[in-house]
Amino acid sequence: MEFCLFLGCNTPAVRPDVERAIRATMEELGVDLIDTDNYVCCPAFGSFPSTDEESWLATSGWNLSLAEEKQRDILVQCGSCYSSLRMGREHLMHDKKMQKRINELLEPTGRSVQGGSKIRHVTEVLYREITPAKIAEKVTHSLEGLHGIVQYPCHTLFPSEVVGFEDSPREPKGMRELVEALGATVDSYSLERQCCGGAGGFMKSTPEQAIQFAKNKFDAILEETKADFIAVSCITCLMHMENVQNTINKQIGEEKYKIPVFDYNQLLALCMGKDPKEVSAITNMPRDAIHDHIAKVAA
Amino acid sequence: MDLQTEAVKDLWKDVDRLGDLLHCFNCSTCLSGCPASYGDPPLLVRNLARKVLYGLEEELFEEDTPWACVSCSKCEEMCPMDVKPFELILHIRQWQSTNDETRVPPSITEIYRRGYTQAVATNDELRAELGLKPLPTINKNEEQLKLFQEMLMKTPVVAANDYMFG
Ligand code: SF4
Ligand code: SF4
Numbered sequence: 001m002e003f004c005l006f007l008g009c010n011t012p013a014v015r016p017d018v019e020r021a022i023r024a025t026m027e028e029l030g031v032d033l034i035d036t037d038n039y040v041c042c043p044a045f046g047s048f049p050s051t052d053e054e055s056w057l058a059t060s061g062w063n064l065s066l067a068e069e070k071q072r073d074i075l076v077q078c079g080s081c082y083s084s085l086r087m088g089r090e091h092l093m094h095d096k097k098m099q100k101r102i103n104e105l106l107e108p109t110g111r112s113v114q115g116g117s118k119i120r121h122v123t124e125v126l127y128r129e130i131t132p133a134k135i136a137e138k139v140t141h142s143l144e145g146l147h148g149i150v151q152y153p154c155h156t157l158f159p160s161e162v163v164g165f166e167d168s169p170r171e172p173k174g175m176r177e178l179v180e181a182l183g184a185t186v187d188s189y190s191l192e193r194q195c196c197g198g199a200g201g202f203m204k205s206t207p208e209q210a211i212q213f214a215k216n217k218f219d220a221i222l223e224e225t226k227a228d229f230i231a232v233s234c235i236t237c238l239m240h241m242e243n244v245q246n247t248i249n250k251q252i253g254e255e256k257y258k259i260p261v262f263d264y265n266q267l268l269a270l271c272m273g274k275d276p277k278e279v280s281a282i283t284n285m286p287r288d289a290i291h292d293h294i295a296k297v298a299a
Numbered sequence: 300m301d302l303q304t305e306a307v308k309d310l311w312k313d314v315d316r317l318g319d320l321l322h323c324f325n326c327s328t329c330l331s332g333c334p335a336s337y338g339d340p341p342l343l344v345r346n347l348a349r350k351v352l353y354g355l356e357e358e359l360f361e362e363d364t365p366w367a368c369v370s371c372s373k374c375e376e377m378c379p380m381d382v383k384p385f386e387l388i389l390h391i392r393q394w395q396s397t398n399d400e401t402r403v404p405p406s407i408t409e410i411y412r413r414g415y416t417q418a419v420a421t422n423d424e425l426r427a428e429l430g431l432k433p434l435p436t437i438n439k440n441e442e443q444l445k446l447f448q449e450m451l452m453k454t455p456v457v458a459a460n461d462y463m464f465g
Pocket of ligand 2: 329332333334335336342344367368369370371372373374375384385388
């Protein structure tokens with residue numbers, strides 16, 4: 001299995017340890033990742049998709065054409081990249097006139113978009129292609145004894161008619177089974193399917209309500225679960241769920257919300273014995289308890 | 300409001316390009332899972348659909364709420380009439396920023412300038428510490444970046460606001 005790795009903007013710029021975790025784990029699971037040379041922003045929904053169809057699809061087309069040239073599907077972790085590239089591709093495939101226009105625009109590059117490369121999310125590949133059973137075999141450093149909760153990336157669930165790699169978007173199981181494969185107990189809670197709220201302009205345009213929205217979720221986690229960690233698989237979920245806990249703590253003047261948040265591939269990497277200093281190094285929410293626990297169980 | 304007459308005339312065509320809105324029966328299902336409906340003022344997709352259908356251009360033009368959308372597509376999942384509310388949000392934003400340059404998001408100038416919204420590939424030292432090689436990004440490839448910029452220059456938003464992309 002070989003994919004063009006599409007890293008987007010936030011992961012390589014702000015959280016390259018997540019990139020390290022993805023590369024280290026996927027290769028060991030038999031998934032070869034090649035760089036998407038000269039890729040650009042997906043584009044983020046708040047950018048060209050909010051100005052006009054042509055600049056949006058030209059930018060999507062730029063990225064898609066790079067993967068088509070290499071005859072590979074695209075692998076992404078970021079939910080927004082996943083959605084934007086997927087929608088861009090769909091628009092181009094449904095609107096032949098627009099596809100022709102974008103291919104005219106791409107002509108000087110010698111590349112084009114024909115729809116040959118699909119967009120795949122890393123959890124889909126882990127869940128459907130590698131499978132949790134195979135992942136469990138690779139675990140040398142188990143999460144045994146730890147409780148976790150999972151945050152499903154909205155962009156991989158909706159709209160299920162076109163995204164759908166879960167049997168039911170109402171009852172997604174992928175992330176849960178992937179985390180269980182690492183030896184942890186995954187707790188359920190009432191607001192499990194509530195969006196993290198971190199993408200787009202919600203936090204910026206109406207911060208007070210957006211923070212309250214997130215606080216409701218964290219209160220439910222604290223009251224209803226024994227979560228030692230949160231597993232996500234979207235760079236926005238990761239950054240927002242860390243940052244917003246710190247923001248709330250500052251507001252209330254106590255360290256009440258301090259559940260470490262991990263990208264799934266980071267947990268997987270730790271469970272495969274990779275060095276936390278490489279695959280789990282950058283955070284503003286202390287993770288030492290989890291790192292220490294894994295080291296202790298392994299010893 | 301300083302709307303060009305042409306844009307006003309084209310409201311319906313511009314915002315409801317897919318013709319899906321006619322099927323909206325205002326059931327509010329699109330609000331039930333919408334994070335931004337929690338905001339103040341709330342993002343109410345149903346109301347936006349109505350404003351478009353009734354041609355309430357001035358009100359729609361002033362609406363800030365479409366910009367609070369987090370792009371989760373939950374509304375699209377829920378809508379029983381296949382109205383594609385998230386596409387509606389994007390179409391309203393497109394219509395607003397086409398007719399009001401103050402709505403043009405600054406992030407597009409960043410993407411034009413360096414390919415990304417963030418400072419990608421300026422952290423090679425940190426990457427090396429983590430065991431990562433430098434990324435083959437477009438901001439290190441003058442020829443490809445130039446091609447990318449020339450391509451964007453031919454698209455409507457960049458052509459119409461070229462002074463922003465100097
Ligand atoms: S769910 Fe669909 S049909 Fe119902 S109000 Fe929203 S857009 Fe209209
Ligand atoms: S895509 Fe936007 S409008 Fe639709 S439910 Fe999500 S935040 Fe609300």
